[in-house]
Amino acid sequence: MNYFIQLIVSGIVLGSIYALIALGFVLIYKATRVLNFAQGELLMAGAYIAFALTVQLHIPFWSAFFIAMLLCALLGLIIEILILKPLIGEPIISIVMITIGLSIVLKAIVEMIWGTETRVYPAIFSTQPIALGAISVSKSSLFSLVAAITLFIIFHLFFKFSSTGIAMRAVADDQQAAQSMGINIKKIFAISWMVAALVAGIGGILIGNMNGINVSLGMFGLKVFPAVILGGLDSIPGAIIGGITIGVLESLSGGYLDPLVGGGVKMVAPFAILLVILLIKPYGLFGTEEIEKV
Amino acid sequence: MLKIKNIEVVYDDVILVLRGMSIEAKKGSITVLLGSNGAGKSTTLKAISGLLKSEEGKITDGDILFENRSLKNRNPEEIVSAGIFQVMEGRRIFGTLTTEENLKVAGYCRKYGKKILKNKIEKIYEYFPHLKERREIRAGYLSGGEQQMLAIGRALISEPKMILLDEPSLGLAPLLVKELFEIIERINRIDKITILLVEQNADIALSIGNYGYIMENGKVVLEGSCAKLRENEDVKEFYLGISAEGKKSFKNVKHYRRRKRWL
Ligand SMILES: Nc1ncnc2c1ncn2[C@@H]1O[C@H](COP(=O)(O)OP(=O)(O)OP(=O)(O)O)[C@@H](O)[C@H]1O
Numbered sequence: 001m002n003y004f005i006q007l008i009v010s011g012i013v014l015g016s017i018y019a020l021i022a023l024g025f026v027l028i029y030k031a032t033r034v035l036n037f038a039q040g041e042l043l044m045a046g047a048y049i050a051f052a053l054t055v056q057l058h059i060p061f062w063s064a065f066f067i068a069m070l071l072c073a074l075l076g077l078i079i080e081i082l083i084l085k086p087l088i089g090e091p092i093i094s095i096v097m098i099t100i101g102l103s104i105v106l107k108a109i110v111e112m113i114w115g116t117e118t119r120v121y122p123a124i125f126s127t128q129p130i131a132l133g134a135i136s137v138s139k140s141s142l143f144s145l146v147a148a149i150t151l152f153i154i155f156h157l158f159f160k161f162s163s164t165g166i167a168m169r170a171v172a173d174d175q176q177a178a179q180s181m182g183i184n185i186k187k188i189f190a191i192s193w194m195v196a197a198l199v200a201g202i203g204g205i206l207i208g209n210m211n212g213i214n215v216s217l218g219m220f221g222l223k224v225f226p227a228v229i230l231g232g233l234d235s236i237p238g239a240i241i242g243g244i245t246i247g248v249l250e251s252l253s254g255g256y257l258d259p260l261v262g263g264g265v266k267m268v269a270p271f272a273i274l275l276v277i278l279l280i281k282p283y284g285l286f287g288t289e290e291i292e293k294v
Numbered sequence: 295m296l297k298i299k300n301i302e303v304v305y306d307d308v309i310l311v312l313r314g315m316s317i318e319a320k321k322g323s324i325t326v327l328l329g330s331n332g333a334g335k336s337t338t339l340k341a342i343s344g345l346l347k348s349e350e351g352k353i354t355d356g357d358i359l360f361e362n363r364s365l366k367n368r369n370p371e372e373i374v375s376a377g378i379f380q381v382m383e384g385r386r387i388f389g390t391l392t393t394e395e396n397l398k399v400a401g402y403c404r405k406y407g408k409k410i411l412k413n414k415i416e417k418i419y420e421y422f423p424h425l426k427e428r429r430e431i432r433a434g435y436l437s438g439g440e441q442q443m444l445a446i447g448r449a450l451i452s453e454p455k456m457i458l459l460d461e462p463s464l465g466l467a468p469l470l471v472k473e474l475f476e477i478i479e480r481i482n483r484i485d486k487i488t489i490l491l492v493e494q495n496a497d498i499a500l501s502i503g504n505y506g507y508i509m510e511n512g513k514v515v516l517e518g519s520c521a522k523l524r525e526n527e528d529v530k531e532f533y534l535g536i537s538a539e540g541k542k543s544f545k546n547v548k549h550y551r552r553r554k555r556w557l
């Protein structure tokens with residue numbers, strides 16, 4: 001039983017990071033209908049920015065954390081201005097292809113600067129795990145979980161109460177009607193990219209803090225697909241629940257099935273679940289059902 | 295206040311929809327724009343409000359002047375800032391937002407402080423007490439009539455000088471239509487907002503309007519004071535459904551001939 005709970009907890013920790021990436025992905029999709037295949041690489045970029053700040057520039061972790069957040073948002077903005085803005089009005093499929101190109105470019109840049117070996121952040125928490133009843137959690141995992149939950153709450157409040165948050169939802173609901181209200185949709189697109197890069201970057205820093213970083217971090221982006229498709233492409237709560245579910249499933253299948261078959265189930269399980277879900281609910285668990293107009 | 299001078303509008307670089315369209319809306323008046331389906335009424339409004347751009351449409355000739363400044367091919371947010379607010383055809387309520395959030399969004403571009411925005415929303419609720427009861431409900435669940443009131447409420451929040459209304463009576467029961475047009479009149483008289491009204495319901499539109507235009511195929515074919523238009527034989531026949539002869543069998547023939555003359 002303890003083993004089970006332990007797996008659940010580590011699954012939730014991992015899943016909350018998937019949820020962060022998924023959140024950014026859904027944000028961009030909702031505002032601009034673009035599937036951003038570079039979401040995982042934004043996470044990687046965030047992780048390396050924090051690495052450069054802490055290890056190479058010797059900035060204390062907390063300051064580095066906040067500077068990295070700003071830089072990630074800036075990166076999102078630059079990407080939007082340089083790459084996405086000129087493509088507004090082009091077919092969605094070309095824009096999606098561009099995001100794939102972007103993911104390759106980001107990865108190449110990181111490899112050029114930092115190489116391919118795994119790097120670690122300076123330890124900010126003692127490695128002594130915290131005992132919660134019968135299970136134990138590392139401090140960095142706990143920090144990760146708390147940070148992710150705090151972010152979800154901030155997001156909820158942002159979308160519910162801030163005028164920009166409400167305007168973003170209006171744009172997602174009906175772009176032209178939002179324009180008729182005098183909302184500058186280009187500004188909203190830019191904000192969506194900034195926020196998406198920001199949350200992905202935070203995800204990257206949290207992972208780096210737990211496991212260290214290397215260029216394969218971009219692979220985290222792949223997990224976003226089962227997560228968001230499970231939750232419904234256009235639902236923010238869906239992204240969070242989807243991300244956590246995938247994390248837990250991965251952890252459980254890794255804990256119980258991998259020893260039986262000799263490993264690998266962990267990587268496949270989320271996608272297997274995804275297939276089943278799509279067969280039953282084509283719009284995901286929380287997605288809006290769309291009726292194609294003829 | 296608003297002058298459209300001989301504009302030509304093209305969609306997708308090839309589809310010519312407005313050709314030499316000219317109208318004028320005087321300050322403080324209600325100007326009515328009538329015409330059959332596809333005549334280009336909505337296109338005219340979108341040309342003014344800048345929404346053409348999002349549909350690959352462009353003003354290729356002529357000019358639009360609002361208080362003597364050109365609005366030609368400007369962005370929608372600039373035009374809202376200039377004081378023109380369009381209530382689009384089909385209301386276009388944000389169904390996933392609550393009633394109150396719909397009103398808040400409409401104030402976004404004005405950058406009101408929290409308190410001022412709240413007061414403005416309260417004022418809208420005085421106008422439409424029904425909406426107040428439904429403030430926390432997802433606007434998608436409102437009835438058609440409530441949605442139309444919300445659409446007009448959104449227009450009022452930004453305190454425009456001029457409102458463009460595209461077929462506000464669409465899909466409403468006759469009693470509601472009457473109430474709606476009383477509200478439109480009130481907005482015009484009391485709030486002193488200039489109105490440009492596009493309608494299929496010519497009868498009621500001409501009864502509250504000051505001046506009217508009738509368009510066919512992308513340009514104005516007839517204009518005059520609303521009182522005069524109501525007396526015009528063609529308008530009576532095609533838009534008010536009153537025929538002078540009343541003989542059904544000849545009606546179609548005549549319809550064809552008259553239509554020919556207008557084209
Ligand atoms: N986005 C668009 N792209 C191409 N053609 C368009 C577009 N919008 C409208 N049109 C065409 O322009 C013409 C005028 O359309 P518009 O919507 O302005 O008519 P309308 O007078 O408002 O008609 P209705 O009474 O049916 O609303 C129509 O022939 C229509 O097919």
Ligand SMILES: [Mg+2]
Pocket residue numbers: 335336337383460
């Ligand atoms: Mg129309």
